[in-house]
Amino acid sequence: xxxxxxxxxxxxxxxxxxxxxxxxxxxxxxxxxxxxxxxxxxxxxxxxxxxxxxxxxxxxxxxxxxxxxxxxxxxxxxxxxxxxxxxxxxxxxxxxxxxxxxxxxxxxxxxxxxxxxxxxxxxxxxxxxxxxxxxxxxxxxxxxxxxxxxxxxxxxxxxxxxxxxxxxxxxxxxxxxxxxxxxxxxxxxxxxxxxxxxxxxxxxxxxxxxxxxxxxxxxxxxxxxxxxxxxxxxxxxxxxxxxxxxxxxxxxxxxxxxxxxxxxxxxxxxxxxxxxxxxxxxxxxxxxxxxxxxxxxxxxxxxxxxxxxxxxxxxxxxxxxxxxxxxxxxxxxxxxxxxxxxxxxxxxxxxxxxxxxxxxxxxxxxx
Numbered sequence: 001x002x003x004x005x006x007x008x009x010x011x012x013x014x015x016x017x018x019x020x021x022x023x024x025x026x027x028x029x030x031x032x033x034x035x036x037x038x039x040x041x042x043x044x045x046x047x048x049x050x051x052x053x054x055x056x057x058x059x060x061x062x063x064x065x066x067x068x069x070x071x072x073x074x075x076x077x078x079x080x081x082x083x084x085x086x087x088x089x090x091x092x093x094x095x096x097x098x099x100x101x102x103x104x105x106x107x108x109x110x111x112x113x114x115x116x117x118x119x120x121x122x123x124x125x126x127x128x129x130x131x132x133x134x135x136x137x138x139x140x141x142x143x144x145x146x147x148x149x150x151x152x153x154x155x156x157x158x159x160x161x162x163x164x165x166x167x168x169x170x171x172x173x174x175x176x177x178x179x180x181x182x183x184x185x186x187x188x189x190x191x192x193x194x195x196x197x198x199x200x201x202x203x204x205x206x207x208x209x210x211x212x213x214x215x216x217x218x219x220x221x222x223x224x225x226x227x228x229x230x231x232x233x234x235x236x237x238x239x240x241x242x243x244x245x246x247x248x249x250x251x252x253x254x255x256x257x258x259x260x261x262x263x264x265x266x267x268x269x270x271x272x273x274x275x276x277x278x279x280x281x282x283x284x285x286x287x288x289x290x291x292x293x294x295x296x297x298x299x300x301x302x303x304x305x306x307x308x309x310x311x312x313x314x315x316x317x318x319x320x321x322x323x324x325x326x327x328x329x330x331x332x333x334x335x336x337x338x339x340x341x342x343x344x345x346x347x348x349x350x351x352x353x354x355x356x357x358x359x360x361x362x363x364x365x366x367x
Contacts, residue, residue, distance in 0.1 A: 003284050009073055013073050017080075019045070023041070029082050030339070036192060038084045038157060042085060055074065057098065057110060061098070061114070062110060072287075076242075078236065080239035081239075086121065086156065088236065089157050090119060092122030092225060096225045100216035105180070118163055121156065123166045124226070131176070132169055132175060137166055137169070138168060141171060146171070146211070148207045148212045152206075152207070153193070154204075155203050162183055164188075166178065177215065179212040185210050189208070190203050196346050197347075226304075227293070228293055230304040237282070237286075237314060238283050240319070240343055244319050245318060248321065252325055274317070282311050289304055302364045308350075309361070319343070
């Protein structure tokens, strides 16, 4: 088993990296982040010309018919560039509809999400929303006449979403299911809120007796959706980690102290070496998890937990070390390291921190 992308996938990576460097450089990212927006022009280009949200979706649903590895690769490159686009949350919404929705729902909704004409958001920032005693939204009614009431915080890109996939406690009160809500529906209020990660804006969504379409409440299928999002976050973290290492090495070559580049000092070498070792380890883990997702393997749950835990820990380490290598300037608003540190700290608690994921992993493998 080879934990690496093939030649065609690497060519795709190279073309995507060139596109992001040209159309969404860090100067543009910082400009958009300053107003807590998203890069609509780049997102339309990625969806219209490259079909990135639906790369691993079947062609009969408007997707590219590729494997999940291509989707994982996109997550890495978008994480590397900190591109402010709703990739992860849109893919999460598509996965929910594909895995739980009816044939009619899949045929009606998935192609629109794949081609970018509709922006979806998986309004599920953690595990607790899936527990009956902690559900923030409650469903009423029956059959297709379902209505939702409640409040959802920390919905990534919720302010631009046309369609929300919402977890809600079912009318019978014993299980949480997923429901589709149109953001334009009566009773939906969306408010942008402060976000630590300036490149991933958040919103609060308040639902007041809103009409909704039920997708399903199968716990295993919902768990698979969450696992896919965990793996995407792990890939995103690895891409961002590599960017911080490249940034640190480049700065260490240019910054001179005592008539020598600081990269020649042992302490700086150690920091960069620690980053490189952490990235190599995390890359292998998230690659294996991505392969499990591509095959819908029985090991998906364990691999997804490892990918999220190790990926987020790796990015936290690398983002911190990058700031240290940059020294005093690394803490300033004008320098870029803080943007990656913000992404690291924002990814860390999603669906639980590394300790939570490792505890879940111990339960899965029977330790």
